[in-house]
Amino acid sequence: MADEAPPAGALRLESLSVGPLGPIDLRVEPGEIVALSGASGSGKSRLLRAIADLDAHGGVAALGDTAQDALPAHRWRRAVMLLPAESLWWADTVGEHFPDGRVPEPAALGLDAGVAGWEVARLSSGEKQRLALLRVLARRPRCLLLDEPSANLDEAATQRVETLVGDYVRDASVPALWVSHDPAQIARVASRHLRIGGSGLEVAG
């Protein structure tokens, strides 16, 4: 596809509102991971969906100088990519979900080198979760919205996910929002921790 250069830079939310949440103002710098927590049902996922422009919302979201509505929605989402808590797969084999059918760096998450040829139906839930993250990173997004990316993983796999995401965020210099419930994880990966309280975000920890 003949795309111009994708937008890049800091993620900015200005007076963003979705459902009972908002108005929310937030700035996440390139290379920074901001952790987001809150009681279940507080609207974390809805906030991420609004930033990815999957739900109608008020206010402004922008990446660098590029506002959300300045781009066709699919190009915005290609830049600002949401990894949902539950991963779903539409084709039979793993590779079909990846650009050019290649799974980059499977070993980084402890996966077999031949994983691209595996059948989706035979994947464990942990494998699916890790592959869903690789599926996102393979598309080289310019901003990451991660909804509990290590919720069902054991300690070793969780650590690998944290390392992989941390490396990507730093090397590609992209902003990231990371929803997590685990205070220890938040302390490990994030430079700031925000909690959803009532209708807005408050600084936690």
Add this chain to the structure above:
Amino acid sequence: MTLIDLSWWQLALAAGLVVALAGLAHVARLGMSGSLLVAGLRTAVQLSLIGVVLEALFSVATLGWVALMAAVMLAMAGREVVARQKRPLAGWWGAGIGTASMFVSSFAVTVLTLVVIVGPTPWYEPQYAIPMLGMMLGNTMTGVALGLDRLTDTVWRQRALIETRLMLGERWQEAVADARRDATRSGLIPIVNSMAAAGVVSLPGMMTGQILSGTPPGLAVKYQILIMFTITAGTGFGTLVAVSAASRRLFDGRERLRVDRLRPVKR
């Protein structure tokens, strides 16, 4: 060639068979006897009424009346398309997309066939126009209804999957492509199957009717082939148009999946 007349008691005998079937269904507790009888009654009443209407229409035979009849048939077909869907598009869209696509395909193909191929004078001669449009609409309606039902139901069930594809930056056309292909296929399967089985497994209704009324089989076959092809074209184009338009309606300007545009299933 004289036609053998059917008297009312002979029809009553045939009706008796349906009543007997309903009785058996009742005894076997199939829960079908009521709807069987109602449907049978509807057949008798609706066909008797249309018989009267057609006799009147044939005797007048002006373009205005033929067009009015065609419009009524189209409206009924549009209603039926919505009724056959589990989750049609809400508001006027459900009926609108179905009706518009049937109008475009059925009317275009029927008029084309009348004017260019069959060529009665005048071209709207109701004896040709109305039965042809009826067959066209009946089949197109089935295709459109099956296609739309499959599309809306698949999109509803796979909404999370489609959104996953949107999240990964796919265009709405890519995200809905599988559902759309399935839906178009299921709309076209009946007509493809009936073409494949025509003459071998089934003797198509129109041909049978023409032969019964004394048309030489050779001519009846030609008409049947013509009708089969035009029905296929009408059904195919109608289904394609309907499924494409409905797919578009399921996404908004920001390429968000809008399952809220489907009518909720009543419980």
